[in-house]
Amino acid sequence: MNPLHGGWLIPVSLVVAMVLAVVRVEGGPDWLAWLRPDWAVAVMFFWGVAAPSRVGAMSAWVAGLFFDVLVAGPLGLTGICLAFATYIAKRFEERINLYTVWQQVAAVFGIAAVIQLVKRTALFLLDIEWSAWAVLGPTLTTALVYPLVAFVLSIAARRVQV
């Protein structure tokens, strides 16, 4: 089997996650931003479970740099969050693969909660306003969209044989 066969889907899915991370609803209310799922975490978690040999903490960290400049955040913050999500996914890959959908949602909820808490705390240390909603909102929506992300990506992954 060609080791690079279909592997391009992973960066492509990350680019789609980047677009979704900044696409906006013109004239939408402020709090809409708190309901934006952390697409990058959902995508990297999926690949950590579905293709653990193709992704690693290092590649996740580098991908995070692009997310950081995209949302004008401090460099390295998204990187460590994605590296953590990928590491957990790879570490417990066999167990997570046996989980039901709702157990997976719960797992993503837990990981996203830790990640959002770390993110918001780091931003607070860099003098950006703390907000509990900014932790809770994305955590909830990330967990809720995960089944959809996993569904779409697993179909795509099967097509191109990642």
Place this chain on the structure above:
Amino acid sequence: MESLFGSRQAQVRPLLLGLTLASCVLLGIEKAGVGWLLPLRSVLATAVAPVQYVADSPYRVARYLVEFFSTRDRLMRRNTALERELLLMKADAARTDAISAENDRLRELFNSRARLPDDVLIAELIEVIPDATRREIVVDKGSVHGVAVGQAVIDSTGVFGQVVETTPITSRVLLVTDPSHAIPVQVIRSKVFAIASGGGRGPHLLDDPSVTTDIVIGDDLVSSGLGRRFPRDYPVGVVTEVVRDPTLPYAQVMWEPSAALSRARHVLVVLGERRDEEQPETGPGGVAETEA
């Protein structure tokens, strides 16, 4: 299987620790505010520019479609309306020119330097930073177009914000309503100086004016030009509420920005004073000299 699993885990842990350390170092540099990461940011931000355009494309396509399918009749009517508006604007501008010429003569009497008109560049919004606690946008003009960090950004109705980061093709603008933003202003009516801070989602306040300061609801605030970052006399906002509590040392003055911060798609980057005095042909503005 178990041993394979174990070995992978053993590899990842020091890596994760190293990455955490790397992130902490980067965050520390960011916190120190020394700007060592700016070149790296600029390169990465240039790389993500296509993503910003793609994310903005629904609005671009929608505007294009609206234009494409609007009827000839509607376009004609719009054209007529715009022509009329242009005529009125020109008349206004002519009057303003006369006034500013008179102003310059008066300034000459006082031995002050005549104020030059500012050179501006039209830029279009391509991204709104997706964080409800921050007020920042990204526009489609960068250092190759002459945009530099610190330049003021305005729209047709007032001061928008300032450029805080540039790449060759895009730049990030901090809006006047961002919690980390403050702009020196002057109340037109009473000539009082103040500093207008952004409040993010909350009310935007003037920085601690004393209770006796002459400010009332409805006062217009213009940029004072102190601090030399913003050009002076551009509208910044309007005072919406004044609370004078005798038990407090300061009055609470709330203001609302006059620029259409959440609706504008096009903004003007103020590149600096127009350099007309040195060789008008080769000047970056390329605008013919008309003043006497």
